[in-house]
Amino acid sequence: MFKTAKPTIGLLATAVLLTGCGGEEKDAGAAAKTGEVSPSASASGGAGGPSSGKKGVTHEVVFEVGGKGATRVMWIGNTNHFEQVTLPWTKTESVQLEGAELKVGLLVSVVPGYVKGPDGLLKLAPCSIKVDGKQVADNQDGKSPGPCEFKLKG
Known part of the structure; x- marks a missing residue:
């Protein structure tokens, strides 16, 4: 049997x-x-592929730092960057969200350096972030002590 x-x-x-x-x-x-x-x-990645689910939501992210002169700027988009720049400064990146990023999001940010203010004292440079043409973050012309940051979601 x-x-x-x-x-x-x-x-x-x-x-x-x-x-x-x-x-x-x-x-x-x-x-x-x-x-x-x-x-x-x-x-969905094939029979044996990754189970990350949806893929391919892309956003245009524009990082801006205002002021005059030069300063150090750190920005986080697709990867982390830190460099000396001449102001005013703008950087545009296409950021693609994949898998879990579609649900939980991906933090993008710009940390401006210091510039000389009208009174001669150093102050945080103004910064802003635009996503798909819409301004989503700013540091109120340098008055806010933190960086400009925004969580992208799909």
């Missing part, structure tokens, strides 16, 4: 794998033989 059960279980398991579990009703056997992948499988 057990000698005939093993081939039967093997055939049953193969039939289940070929037909899938509620997937598309295509000829699964023909697709398996030709190596075709269904559009739903390729969109």
Whole structure:
């Protein structure tokens, strides 16, 4: 009895794998033989691909620091940057959100350096961030002590 059960279980398991579990009703056997992948499988990274889900929400992010002269600026977009710049300064990046970033977000920020104010004293340079043409953060012309930051979400 057990000698005939093993081939039967093997055939049953193969039939289940070929037909899938509620997937598309295509000829699964023909697709398996030709190596075709269904559009739903390729969109989600394939059968063995990452399970990160959606991919590809892109935003145009513009970092700005105002003032005159030169200062050090740090900004975080696609990666972290820190450099000496001449003011006024603008940097534009395309930031693509993927996987979990679509739900939890991705922090973008710019930390301006100090510039000489009208009274001759050093003050934080004014900064702002625009996302897709809309201003989303600023430091109130340098009056706010923190950086300009915004959480992008998909």
